[in-house]
Amino acid sequence: MFTGIVEELGEIAKIEPLGDSARLTIRGPLVVEDAVHGASIAVNGVCLTVVDLTGDAFTADVMKETLDRSSLGALEPGSPVNLERPVRLSDRLGGHLVQGHVDGVGRVLAREPGERWEVVTISLPADLARYVVDKGSITVDGVSLTVVEAGDDRFSVSLIPATLDLTTLGRKGPGEPVNLEVDVVAKYVERMVGARS
Incomplete structure (x- = not known):
């Protein structure tokens, strides 16, 4: 993990x-x-x-x-x-639970710079859209992020200066691919609720 x-x-x-x-x-x-x-x-x-x-x-x-x-x-x-590196059981969980199992690949669609931050819009494969919600968690190229806005085929995230400086996300331009891992909790909830239907 x-x-x-x-x-x-x-x-x-x-x-x-x-x-x-x-x-x-x-x-x-x-x-x-x-x-x-x-x-x-x-x-x-x-x-x-x-x-x-x-x-x-x-x-x-x-x-x-x-x-x-x-x-x-x-x-x-x-x-x-x-x-x-993997989290130790004694460490603080600073982001969210990430498995390192990529669910799909998105592409950077747009970057909107702010004064010290950027809003980045990323394409979302249709089969993953149901797991991505406003203010929910998503992993983009291994970075735990909060979804600003979720749509059927895209989502946006805000990147703070540290994320822009210290990760690949500060360098990715429109059209470049990014790995996506949706929140595993959402997948488990869907499976449990579906089993009861």
Whole structure:
């Protein structure tokens, strides 16, 4: 489990295509400090398993399914990525419960700058719209955010200066893909209510 509070802006150091998968090497000095083989690290909201550690970087294998269903397949060497280690049970839950399981990919539609912040509008796959509500939680590229306004095919979020400076969301332009994870509680509630109908 993660919280959607990005710890570090890392960088893709190397991508090794392996047919139906890829091996990513990701530079992230903070998240590798206490990482071990087999540890989980969220990369742009995708939970990956550490298979190797070298200096300030870790390597993870990414299957075709993940490359096809997330924005990780669009990364290239030098791409910035949001990194987060899993939450410890003794830690504060600063964002919301995030699994690191991407539900879909949206695209940045528009950015409206404010004096010190921005409202960003993101496309929303139709099958996820029922889980996104005004003032609800959503994870965008691994960042826990509050939905400002939810529609049938889009939603908007407000980004504070820290989010703009310390995550990939300050750099994503219109048309660029972002990983989306809806609030898992909403999915469980839907399943339980549906079972009673």
